[in-house]
Amino acid sequence: MAKLILALTHAPSWPWRDYLEMTKPKVVALMLVTALVGMALATPGWIPLTALIFGLTGIGMMAGSAAAINHLVDRRIDTIMARTHNRPLPKGRVAPRQALIFAAVLGVAGFTLLYALVNPLTAWLTCASLVGYAVIYTGFLKRATPQNIVIGGLAGAMPPLLGWTAVTGDFHGHGMLLVIIIFAWTPPHFWALAIHRKEDYARAGLPMLPVTHGVEYTKTHILLYSFLLALACLLPVLVGMSGPLYLLGSTVLSGWFVWRAWQLKFQPERYEPIKLFLFSIWQLLALFVLLLVDHYLELLL
Numbered sequence: 002m003a004k005l006i007l008a009l010t011h012a013p014s015w016p017w018r019d020y021l022e023m024t025k026p027k028v029v030a031l032m033l034v035t036a037l038v039g040m041a042l043a044t045p046g047w048i049p050l051t052a053l054i055f056g057l058t059g060i061g062m063m064a065g066s067a068a069a070i071n072h073l074v075d076r077r078i079d080t081i082m083a084r085t086h087n088r089p090l091p092k093g094r095v096a097p098r099q100a101l102i103f104a105a106v107l108g109v110a111g112f113t114l115l116y117a118l119v120n121p122l123t124a125w126l127t128c129a130s131l132v133g134y135a136v137i138y139t140g141f142l143k144r145a146t147p148q149n150i151v152i153g154g155l156a157g158a159m160p161p162l163l164g165w166t167a168v169t170g171d172f173h174g175h176g177m178l179l180v181i182i183i184f185a186w187t188p189p190h191f192w193a194l195a196i197h198r199k200e201d202y203a204r205a206g207l208p209m210l211p212v213t214h215g216v217e218y219t220k221t222h223i224l225l226y227s228f229l230l231a232l233a234c235l236l237p238v239l240v241g242m243s244g245p246l247y248l249l250g251s252t253v254l255s256g257w258f259v260w261r262a263w264q265l266k267f268q269p270e271r272y273e274p275i276k277l278f279l280f281s282i283w284q285l286l287a288l289f290v291l292l293l294v295d296h297y298l299e300l301l302l
């Protein structure tokens with residue numbers, strides 16, 4: 002252990018910002034919001050404090066570890082792409098060995114926390130998500146097929162279910178519905194950025210949809226997924242998990258998403274792909290805040 006800490010802190014000054022960057026903090030933060038909502042919806046009362054604190058910490062640590070492994074595995078292609086060439090590994094600010102140790106310590110600590118203080122089911126499911134993203138998506142799918150993000154997106158969509166099992170220790174269909182929402186949201190989220198960064202991906206030799214099938218084909222798929230997302234967003238109401246406030250708010254958000262995806266396809270001069278990418282992030286945040294507010298409002302009324 003002392004050796005590990007020594008290797009991590011050996012650099013002349015502790016480049017903590019680089020290590021933080023490797024955990025993709027903004028992405029993980031939004032994932033933790035979705036996990037928190039999964040926790041809240043799993044129980045009619047307040048979220049038990051142990052599940053809340055150790056659950057979110059453990060899930061956050063393991064997601065950060067997965068992100069750091071992604072930085073490590075992708076360090077060569079990240080050097081080629083304009084968006085990523087300034088990252089800590091391509092720039093040599095963090096050595097591959099240090100990144101590996103960092104990811105391992107973070108991942109093992111997160112797993113131990115979840116296993117010992119939350120429950121084994123959540124620990125193993127989070128472990129499966131880590132492997133899904135860091136190994137299956139990053140190490141294989143990303144380089145293999147333009148459907149990489151559709152399949153790999155499942156790992157990133159898991160946090161609400163992880164939050165749910167952290168509270169109940171059991172699977173529940175309602176938790177899975179929240180996963181389905183993020184699963185349908187991920188392709189338009191990513192493909193909008195992939196259109197914007199098409200040249201980057203082509204140069205790096207990555208088979209992203211706009212590179213392999215063209216921009217128009219990708220835009221059509223974004224539009225189709227926006228319809229799928231709108232349908233998925235209705236599921237919490239159809240099963241009675243969420244009420245009228247959520248129905249109203251999510252319908253507005255879904256309509257807005259479909260309208261923007263429609264503009265992207267049919268009025269490209271009015272709406273650029275990068276705008277849809279940024280919008281998708283706020284839309285998902287708003288959707289999950291709505292689920293939360295609706296849940297507690299139903300409890301209070």
Ligand code: HEM
Binds near residue numbers: 027138155183
């Ligand atoms: C495997 C599925 C996913 C892929 C391939 C993907 C892809 C990306 C990419 C390439 C970026 C740009 C990062 C950058 O500019 O450095 C990004 C940003 C972002 N993604 Fe995703 N994403 C996925 C899933 C998710 C999920 C599930 C969430 C949250 C629940 C999420 C939230 C975000 C946020 C908040 C950002 C902005 C980060 C920033 O500004 O630094 N993503 N995503």
Ligand SMILES: CC(C)=CCC/C(C)=C/CC/C(C)=C/COP(=O)(O)OP(=O)(O)O
Binds near residue numbers: 028
């Ligand atoms: C345990 C758990 C919940 C794991 C999920 C972890 C996680 C941080 C998923 C992030 C999804 C994401 C930003 C993918 C982009 O990868 P990319 O390689 O396509 O993007 P990049 O080029 O920006 O690195």
